[in-house]
Amino acid sequence: MAFSLPALPFDRASLAPALSAESFDYHHGKHHKAYVDTANTLLADLPALGGKPLEDVIRAAAADPALGKLFNNAAQHWNHSLFWQSLSVPGSTKPSAAVTTLIDASFGGLDKFKTAFVAAAVGQFGSGWAWLVKDGDRLAIRTTGNAALPLVDGQLALAVCDVWEHAYYIDHRNARAAFVQAFVDSLLNWTTVESRLAGKVPSMDQG
Ligand code: MN3
Numbered sequence: 001m002a003f004s005l006p007a008l009p010f011d012r013a014s015l016a017p018a019l020s021a022e023s024f025d026y027h028h029g030k031h032h033k034a035y036v037d038t039a040n041t042l043l044a045d046l047p048a049l050g051g052k053p054l055e056d057v058i059r060a061a062a063a064d065p066a067l068g069k070l071f072n073n074a075a076q077h078w079n080h081s082l083f084w085q086s087l088s089v090p091g092s093t094k095p096s097a098a099v100t101t102l103i104d105a106s107f108g109g110l111d112k113f114k115t116a117f118v119a120a121a122v123g124q125f126g127s128g129w130a131w132l133v134k135d136g137d138r139l140a141i142r143t144t145g146n147a148a149l150p151l152v153d154g155q156l157a158l159a160v161c162d163v164w165e166h167a168y169y170i171d172h173r174n175a176r177a178a179f180v181q182a183f184v185d186s187l188l189n190w191t192t193v194e195s196r197l198a199g200k201v202p203s204m205d206q207g
Helices: 021-043 054-062 065-085 097-107 110-123 165-172 176-187 190-197
Strands: 128-135 138-145 157-162
Touching (some): 054 065, 097 190, 110 138
């Protein structure tokens, strides 16, 4: 059993101009695929981990400094899989009443959430990820560098925005802030947030 590249949960041309079909050809078809392929190649030599769920592989690799390359590639498979689920056709989802109540309690309103999320994402130096997570009975924003992910800390990720340059360079060149602003304003898939908050958190690898 090997990990597999998930199909995009939307038409790859349907998020333009914020994210173009060409960007998905590279980001999903090349970058994400390479992480999956590399993880599978590494796992072929690690029979103790072969066949384990992606989440178990990530936790095991995070705990073993000798498995750093496996961690990076398996974690990037997980992160990108949630990233695709965190995107939606612009305007097609909105926060439910329950999620709105949580956003108000956690950030002081949707606009303040957006401002804080963009600031956090822009403030992540170098490659990484900006996350909306569950933090106790509230929501929180956090960022991680490179392949790091909240799963390793036992924290539930609700949505994520990729802030590696490869995520936005084709459509936004160097303007990370413009990309992240589009993410919170029109792309963020609130149905995914609500579903994961409700405890629907299947493995990120469906292979
Ligand atoms: Mn990426």
